[in-house]
Every structure is written in C-alpha cells, then in structure tokens.
Amino acid sequence: MTDKSKRIYADGDKYVGEFKDGISHGHGTYTFADGEKYVGEFRNDKRHGHGTITYASGDEYVGEWKDDDYHGRGTYTYADGDEYVGEFKDGISHGHGTYTYVNGDKYVGEYKDGLSHGHGTYTFASGKKHVGEFKDGLEHGHGTITSVDGRVRKGLWENGEFKGRK
Numbered sequence: 001m002t003d004k005s006k007r008i009y010a011d012g013d014k015y016v017g018e019f020k021d022g023i024s025h026g027h028g029t030y031t032f033a034d035g036e037k038y039v040g041e042f043r044n045d046k047r048h049g050h051g052t053i054t055y056a057s058g059d060e061y062v063g064e065w066k067d068d069d070y071h072g073r074g075t076y077t078y079a080d081g082d083e084y085v086g087e088f089k090d091g092i093s094h095g096h097g098t099y100t101y102v103n104g105d106k107y108v109g110e111y112k113d114g115l116s117h118g119h120g121t122y123t124f125a126s127g128k129k130h131v132g133e134f135k136d137g138l139e140h141g142h143g144t145i146t147s148v149d150g151r152v153r154k155g156l157w158e159n160g161e162f163k164g165r166k
Contacts, residue, residue: 017042032056040065063088086111101125109134132157 006016007024017028023045024030030038030047040051047053047065054060063074069091070076076084076093086097092114093099099107099116109120115137116122122130122139132143138160145153155165 135159 004018006014007019008014012033014031015024015028017024017030018026020026024042025044026042027040028042030042032038035056036053038047038051038053040047040053041049043049046068048067049065050063051065052060052062058079059077061070061074061076063070063076064072066072070088071090072088073086074088081102082100084093084097084099086093087095089095093111094113095111096109097111104125105123107116107120107122109116109122110118112118116134117136118134119132120134122134127148129146130139130143131146132139133141135141139157139162140159141157143155143157147153153162156163
C-alpha cells in the first residue's frame with residue numbers, strides 16, 4: 001500500500017510524497033537543508049525514474065534517474081549558462097550528447113565517462129569547426145578542421161595536437 005505523507009529528518013532535510021512500507025516510493029519532493037531540491041519519482045528510498053534536481057549553486061538536472069544517479073536521457077544546465085543535453089550513465093555524461101557553452105561553442109557527439117570520446121563535431125562560436133575523433137576530451141585520431149574562411153585541414157591528431165596529414 002502506498003500512502004502520502006511527510007518526513008522531516010534530524011539534519012533538516014524534508015521529504016513530502018508517497019511512501020511504501022515506510023520508505024519513499026512513488027512521486028515526491030525531497031528538500032535538502034542546504035537548499036537543494038529534488039522533485040520526481042522514487043523507488044525503494046532512491047531517486048529513480050523521471051525527476052528534477054535544482055542545486056543550491058543554481059545548476060539543474062532534468063531527466064531520468066536510476067538508483068540515485070542521473071541515468072538515461074537528461075539535461076544538465078549549469079548556473080553559468082552552459083548546458084549538456086544527452087545520455088547519462090551512473091551520474092555522468094556517457095553516450096551521445098550535445099554540450100553548448102555560454103560563449104557559443106558547441107560539441108555534438110559521443111561521450112565516455114564525462115568526456116568527449118568517439119566521433120564528434122566541435123563548432124567554435126567563430127564558425128571554425130572540427131569534425132573527427134576525440135579521446136578523453138581531446139582531439140585524437142582522424143579529423144577535419146574547417147576555418148571560418150573555408151580553408152580545410154585534414155589529418156591526424158594526438159592528445160589535442162595536430163600531427164600532420166596521414
């Protein structure tokens with residue numbers, strides 16, 4: 001049986017929502033003493049399903065959760081205006097996603113363990129564009145850079161450095 005109630009914890013945290021067998025289960029709102037707030041689904045006392053967390057810093061995540069971590073599709077918006085929209089695994093960007101920087105730069109491509117990794121396109125606010133392979137957040141492997149004036153440079157990158165045409 002699911003009931004709706006509220007619980008205030010000794011540290012000042014508060015949960016208002018559905019309970020099952022004495023634990024948060026179903027839809028609810030968890031407000032942390034430091035001002036962070038999660039609104040969404042719970043399963044067995046963990047954030048699980050769809051939910052939104054707003055951090056005291058102003059950062060916000062809206063999307064899927066699994067066992068208290070971001071997991072599945074979601075959007076993480078930073079207080080400074082940067083935004084990542086894409087896939088998460090175990091709390092970090094992993095899979096396909098788009099990171100848009102407040103300065104106008106944008107990366108669209110694959111992520112692994114929170115870093116650009118695999119095939120992707122990094123477009124600078126100036127219009128310059130790098131299309132190719134990335135590893136651990138850096139250009140690595142074959143790629144093509146197209147300058148704003150249309151000049152094209154193809155070649156091989158290693159750890160963010162152009163090594164020449166290969």
